[in-house]
Amino acid sequence: xxxxxxxxxxxxxxxxxxxxxxxxxxxxxxxxxxxxxxxxxxxxxxxxxxxxxxxxxxxxxxxxxxxxxxxxxxxxxxxxxxxxxxxxxxxxxxxxxxxxxxxxxxxxxxxxxxxxx
Amino acid sequence: xxxxxxxxxxxxxxxxxxxxxxxxxxxxxxxxxxxxxxxxxxxxxxxxxxxxxxxxxxxxxxxxxxxxxxxxxxxxxxxxxxxxxxxxxxxxxxxxxxxxxxxxxxxxxx
Numbered sequence: 244x245x246x247x248x249x250x251x252x253x254x255x256x257x258x259x260x261x262x263x264x265x266x267x268x269x270x271x272x273x274x275x276x277x278x279x280x281x282x283x284x285x286x287x288x289x290x291x292x293x294x295x296x297x298x299x300x301x302x303x304x305x306x307x308x309x310x311x312x313x314x315x316x317x318x319x320x321x322x323x324x325x326x327x328x329x330x331x332x333x334x335x336x337x338x339x340x341x342x343x344x345x346x347x348x349x350x351x352x353x354x355x356x357x358x359x360x
Numbered sequence: 361x362x363x364x365x366x367x368x369x370x371x372x373x374x375x376x377x378x379x380x381x382x383x384x385x386x387x388x389x390x391x392x393x394x395x396x397x398x399x400x401x402x403x404x405x406x407x408x409x410x411x412x413x414x415x416x417x418x419x420x421x422x423x424x425x426x427x428x429x430x431x432x433x434x435x436x437x438x439x440x441x442x443x444x445x446x447x448x449x450x451x452x453x454x455x456x457x458x459x460x461x462x463x464x465x466x467x468x469x470x
Contacts, residue, residue: 351402
């Protein structure tokens with residue numbers, strides 16, 4: 244158990260629908276990152292939050308949005324789903340989000356597998 | 361977004377052989393990380409490197425932070441079947457951004 248909790252583990256839905264993926268970071272970590280991994284692909288960075296604020300954006304579609312709440316858990320909302328959105332979605336957390344003078348590593352959750360039919 | 365150049369893309373080796381993979385970038389990183397991902401699971405941190413030139417071991421794994429701060433390699437000695445998976449490198453910038461390599465898929469033939 245990495246300490247990063249993601250729910251649900253599996254999700255099957257239809258095109259055009261909307262889903263929400265949830266992530267609880269490791270205790271003490273302030274930053275949350277979301278990644279998308281399509282079949283046999285690498286990790287595509289979507290978005291990062293630090294202590295409730297958006298810090299960086301990657302290749303995140305306009306149909307996708309995210310937020311980090313005061314208790315530091317985060318949600319990734321995916322709307323108007325398309326077949327191509329089927330993928331593993333990973334949340335990762337790290338201790339810091341700003342320029343760091345010390346060690347900073349990413350700890351990943353087990354992922355949420357989204358299947359769009 | 362930016363991705364690191366990781367090679368080889370895939371490897372098929374016999375059990376007991378040594379493995380070497382590397383990551384290169386045009387950018388300088390302050391930290392290099394190596395992760396392993398089993399099928400359907402999240403990546404797990406194997407080794408973290410924090411200083412240029414640093415050589416760090418974790419059991420049969422050895423990784424080095426390149427002197428130029430633009431590259432890193434990972435070696436696995438005496439491979440075993442459970443080493444199968446995808447290995448990712450990641451670099452951390454001064455702005456606290458993580459960039460990932462494209463992954464090396466390792467298959468170990470018993």
